[in-house]
Amino acid sequence: MLIDLQLHSTYSDGYLTPTELARLLARQGVKAAALTDHNTISGLNEFRQACRQYKIKPITGLELYVKLGNKRFNILWYNFKEPDQELHNILHNSQLRRRGKTRKILKKLVKRGFKINVDKILDKYSQYIPINRIVGDIRQISRNRAKISRELKNKNPREDEIIKRYFLNPQIGKLHESYISFERVLKLRKRIGGRIIINHPAKYGYINVDFWKKLKKL
Structure with missing residues (x-):
């Protein structure tokens, strides 16, 4: 079975x-x-x-x-x-903490020239904030794709490379769980x-x- x-x-x-x-x-x-x-x-x-x-x-x-x-x-x-x-309270608290961390990093990315509607992206995810799908949302905009390719010097960077550069970068912020x-x-x-x-x-x-x-x- x-x-x-x-x-x-x-x-x-x-x-x-x-x-x-x-x-x-x-x-x-x-x-x-x-x-x-x-x-x-x-x-x-x-x-x-x-x-x-x-x-x-x-x-x-x-x-x-x-x-x-x-x-x-x-x-x-x-x-x-x-x-x-x-259990609900424990999970909800962890979700709020992650949401707050994600918001801070997204705002920093906006200051660095990314085109991101922070509230619109976060509103898509009412529970756990999935960094893989956040990356997908950011890459949907051609301007962001071009910026990522230019800064990573790679036309088709992998998802993990993007996460490491923008979400696990001490200069921007580390999105830990x-x-x-x-x-x-x-x-x-x-x-x-x-x-x-x-x-x-x-x-x-x-x-x-x-x-x-x-x-x-x-």
């Missing part, structure tokens, strides 16, 4: 709506799936309804950016009880349940064996 337990929709940095995702999964023969958008659960109800329509078992899911001490990492959280007001206290997440899990899994465990070299031992004790 085919399953897919990490999917992102237009509610975070994906390019398909929850319904479109379910339709695609059905065509691929997937029988169980979890929508795990970044720091938001707003797409879950639509995803559940669409999955049932296509005879796919929907699994409640969420991907979170969390911090523990000076470590930053991702977790996947499955089968928690929702809706829950505290809005991290949530892992200890707070664990405390909340005691009440709403679910299973937490470390995502991309080998992605960051600084997360070592001693750190994993510390996590197991929590």
Whole structure:
């Protein structure tokens, strides 16, 4: 049986709506799936309804950016009880922080000669601000494309190159994720349940064996 337990929709940095995702999964023969958008659960109800329509078992899911001490990492959280007001507040706060950071950088890009309607772009995204799609919005304007190509000395720069130059640049501002206290997440899990899994465990070299031992004790 085919399953897919990490999917992102237009509610975070994906390019398909929850319904479109379910339709695609059905065509691929997937029988169980979890929508795990970044720091938001707003797409879950639509995803559940669409999955049932296509005879796919929907699994409640969420991907979170969390911090523990000076470590930053991702977790996947499955089968928690929702809706829950505290979870909603935690996610909403992280979304507001990221929105504020994004607004500051976009305003700086305007001062540097980019043609950007900051409010119009941000209003497109009511939940998690997806930097990949923000880059896409900026590149839709020919003047911006020309400026990017000129400054990066590349007619067709990759998305990650653009992000590094304009959104991870100390001279402009670094758009880091809005991290949530892992200890707070664990405390909340005691009440709403679910299973937490470390995502991309080998992605960051600084997360070592001693750190994993510390996590197991929590």
